[in-house]
Amino acid sequence: MIFSSWRARRSRKLTHEPNGRRRSSIVLLSTADLDAAVLTNKQHIAMRLSERMDVVYIDSLGLRYPRLNRSDLARIGRRLSPGSQSKRVAPRVLAEERAGRLRRVRPLVLPWHRCGWVRAFNRFAFDWQVRRLVAELSPDTIWSFSPLTYGVERHFKQVVYHSVDLLHHLEDMPSALLLRSERELVAHCSLAIGSSPGIVKHLEEQGATEPLFWPNVADVSLFSKDVLTSQRRRKVIFAGHLTVAKVDLNALRACMDEGLPLTLVGPIAIDGSLRGPIDELLAHPLASYCGVLSQEALAVLFRDHQVGLIPYTSNRYLDGVLPMKLYEYLAAGLAVVSTPLPSVQQSECADIVIADGPGYAAAVAAASDKTSPGVIRRRIALAAANSWEHRIEQVLGVVDER
Numbered sequence: 001m002i003f004s005s006w007r008a009r010r011s012r013k014l015t016h017e018p019n020g021r022r023r024s025s026i027v028l029l030s031t032a033d034l035d036a037a038v039l040t041n042k043q044h045i046a047m048r049l050s051e052r053m054d055v056v057y058i059d060s061l062g063l064r065y066p067r068l069n070r071s072d073l074a075r076i077g078r079r080l081s082p083g084s085q086s087k088r089v090a091p092r093v094l095a096e097e098r099a100g101r102l103r104r105v106r107p108l109v110l111p112w113h114r115c116g117w118v119r120a121f122n123r124f125a126f127d128w129q130v131r132r133l134v135a136e137l138s139p140d141t142i143w144s145f146s147p148l149t150y151g152v153e154r155h156f157k158q159v160v161y162h163s164v165d166l167l168h169h170l171e172d173m174p175s176a177l178l179l180r181s182e183r184e185l186v187a188h189c190s191l192a193i194g195s196s197p198g199i200v201k202h203l204e205e206q207g208a209t210e211p212l213f214w215p216n217v218a219d220v221s222l223f224s225k226d227v228l229t230s231q232r233r234r235k236v237i238f239a240g241h242l243t244v245a246k247v248d249l250n251a252l253r254a255c256m257d258e259g260l261p262l263t264l265v266g267p268i269a270i271d272g273s274l275r276g277p278i279d280e281l282l283a284h285p286l287a288s289y290c291g292v293l294s295q296e297a298l299a300v301l302f303r304d305h306q307v308g309l310i311p312y313t314s315n316r317y318l319d320g321v322l323p324m325k326l327y328e329y330l331a332a333g334l335a336v337v338s339t340p341l342p343s344v345q346q347s348e349c350a351d352i353v354i355a356d357g358p359g360y361a362a363a364v365a366a367a368s369d370k371t372s373p374g375v376i377r378r379r380i381a382l383a384a385a386n387s388w389e390h391r392i393e394q395v396l397g398v399v400d401e402r
Contacts, residue, residue: 025054025137026399027130027156029144031165033059034104037267037292038241041164041195041216041324042145048392050102056133057104061126061148062111064271065172105133113148113174123150130155141399144189147182148174159189160398161208163199164216166320171245172272182206191398196343198320214394215343218327220387223299224380227333230303234368237334238309239265239298239325243273246318248339249281251311254361256286260368263305265290265298302332306368310338311360326352331383333376335367351379 026049030042034057046057108125112118130152133139141158147167153159161182168175168182183206186192192208194200195216203211236255240247242264256262264287269275282289290301302308308329312318322343329336336352337360338344345354351370355363 024399025056025139027056027058027133027139027142029058029061029142029146029149029152031060031063031146031167037270039295044219044388045143045392045395046102048388049395052392052396053101054137054139055102056137056139057102058130059104059106061107061109061113061122061146061150063113063146063148063167063173063178064111064170065114065174066111105129109150113177119150119177126150127152143395144185147178147185149181149185151184153185153188158399159185160191160193161185161189161203162193162195162214163203164195166199166202166317169315169317169320179206196320196322197346198342202320214391215322215386216324216327217386217388217391218324218331218383219295219299220327220331220380220383221389222295223302223328223331224333224383225299227303227331227376227380228373230333232306232333232371233261233304235261235263235305236307236309236364236368237263237265237302237305238311239293239302239328240323241266241270242268242278243271244269244277245271245273246312248311248313248360249277251339251356251360252281252309253284254358255309255364256284258361258365259286260307260361260364261286261288263288263290263301265293265301267292298328299332302329302334305334306371307364308332308334308336309364310336310341310344312339312341314340327383327386330379333371333379335370335379337364337367349382351375351382 028042028046032040032042034043034046036043046055049055108129109122110118113122127150134155140156141160142153142156143160143162144153145162145164147163167173168178186203186206186208192203192211193214194203194211195214197213200211200213238247238252252262262284264282268278281287293301308325310323310325312321312323319342321341326336326344326347330351338352338354339356339360340354344352353363353367
């Protein structure tokens with residue numbers, strides 16, 4: 001009886017306005033933890049939606065098969081630590097006043113999804129966990145970024161599948177299971193969304209009817225602040241996950257061999273890939289590594305540079321990637337030089353240069369000379385059409401309409 005009364009008071013506090021009316025709520029099933037080293041579209045949407053409604057953010061189900069390295073073992077340890085479930089937290093980028101409307105949930109699942117008995121356990125435990133959330137908060141909508149859901153979408157009236165990665169092409173992923181689960185989710189969802197043309201095509205192949213194309217966007221107001229008065233130097237920058245699985249290290253090295261100082265920002269090899277080649281790159285005399293920065297610090301750093309780099313390799317996973325940094329670079333007034341990613345090639349913008357191989361460094365050097373105020377204003381205007389403010393209104397429109 002005492003527990004029931006406490007739970008009722010807690011539920012009322014979380015889901016009702018001061019005047020007693022019920023607040024709307026949504027569940028976001030993510031493929032990245034809320035406090036991940038690199039901020040992605042999942043955390044951005046959760047934080048901004050939390051200004052308008054209650055948001056339950058479910059951390060990644062741990063889709064990649066874990067390896068015996070420090071990063072993966074530490075993550076498993078955090079998942080198993082006492083008191084970690086359904087804990088209200090604010091990530092380092094979340095303003096203190098927003099924390100009351102954002103709840104983080106660490107899913108009760110084991111990461112060995114290929115194993116039959118593990119899947120059986122996960123289905124039971126995760127379903128129990130989600131049913132408790134639904135009973136407490138009564139959310140109508142689940143917004144899933146994960147193709148693997150263990151069927152919990154059946155507890156919601158509205159199901160949106162927002163695919164931002166072709167995860168089944170990544171190493172150590174349970175590819176067959178992901179594709180099978182994704183087909184089931186697509187058949188059940190009311191709306192499917194893809195963040196690149198390649199992902200939209202994949203969703204159609206999985207059975208989605210008229211999936212929407214929502215490219216990744218940027219915090220334009222933050223990255224464009226004071227850019228017209230900044231004093232830029234002839235330097236280039238890459239911000240993102242430094243991993244040999246994605247980044248063309250030869251292209252970065254060629255830029256420095258061309259005499260261009262290179263700034264690197266982001267985590268190193270958190271996917272368990274080899275770190276040695278990254279360390280060799282950072283040893284170059286023109287390389288400067290700044291670690292992992294907040295969005296605010298990153299925006300300030302961008303103003304000191306002329307070119308933003310997207311030096312990705314070519315593989316089937318990256319064929320579906322439209323990097324968030326594209327519009328962040330443009331909002332900061334930077335020229336963009338990218339390797340031939342299909343999603344970037346379709347942008348057809350004069351300020352986005354596509355180059356590869358021996359010509360990459362030369363294209364970066366040429367782009368560094370184009371920093372007039374008129375050119376910078378044009379880049380900001382292009383980014384302004386792809387802002388988080390616009391995207392959140394689209395999300396709210398979908399939730400309200402559905």
